[in-house]
């Protein structure tokens with residue numbers, strides 16, 4: 001049988017194994033782990049019919065549905081390639097497991113389809129074991145409300161959501177339950193910062209906890225950065241992070257709506273506008289406030305079906321009309337099966 005073939009090999013060694021049907025394997029693996037019996041130096045052997053877990057000695061009490069045998073077992077693989085390799089689910093359910101997840105410091109966030117809700121804790125446990133240094137795993141149920149805060153359900157681990165996250169050589173305190181933050185924008189934060197120039201007046205509208213502002217302030221010492229967000233928790237975190245980076249004196253952080261800010265703002269050379277579902281409504285007034293030669297970095301969720309027309313639709317909104325060009329537009333990441341988050345770099349002539 002397949003199990004016998006897998007057990008042979010030049011560096012296999014004799015050990016006790018607990019044999020169990022695949023449907024009970026995860027529960028048995030946990031029980032063996034909790035009793036400190038699971039051997040990590042030897043690999044568990046899985047076949048369609050059964051799973052063999054190498055153990056250091058026989059369990060004190062026989063676990064239901066298991067059998068104990070002595071077998072030749074090979075050494076453990078150095079590391080599983082995916083957290084999915086750590087799960088023993090029904091094959092139909094296994095196929096629904098997402099490949100991607102986000103790591104924010106020692107917090108892991110994963111989006112799960114509703115069909116996996118009954119498996120959420122097992123998935124959380126697998127991620128906790130798979131991601132080096134992970135402390136807590138949350139089921140990311142998406143952003144909501146004006147502040148675009150995530151609804152996060154704890155599924156494994158412990159402690160607060162607040163954590164320390166590193167990107168592009170900077171260190172931020174993030175708190176996914178209080179303030180929007182996406183590690184999928186790390187390249188954008190660096191790209192926009194690399195395009196900004198010394199001496200510019202820069203507005204970071206809908207700044208969140210300030211990853212764009214912070215990346216720019218870290219690189220440029222003589223720019224005037226105004227960071228605006230209506231979520232007070234975002235500005236509080238931005239200020240804390242700016243102090244941590246020693247750039248607090250370079251960022252004027254304000255709890256304000258974009259609408260209100262624009263009524264008193266003067267001119268900007270560069271504007272970042274990252275409010276992907278609604279930002280379009282601010283483009284006419286924002287663009288009118290940009291100096292000739294200035295730039296707007298605009299982000300939005302674009303349905304695939306609209307992608308080809310989108311540049312000209314955006315240009316139509318910009319003021320003064322006819323004075324703007326699209327320097328670049330690119331996909332940042334997939335947002336939904338039929339839409340992407342896209343970045344547009346718009347320049348006033």
Ligand SMILES: C[S@@+](CC[C@H](N)C(=O)[O-])C[C@H]1O[C@@H](n2cnc3c(N)ncnc32)[C@H](O)[C@@H]1O
Nearest residue numbers: 146147180206207208229230231256257258274
């Ligand atoms: C998608 S998040 C972007 C955060 C940040 N720019 C980033 O890249 O991490 C949008 C942010 O806009 C803020 N926001 C939403 N409506 C706003 C408004 N009318 N005026 C100011 N900020 C607003 C939310 O509080 C949220 O922090």
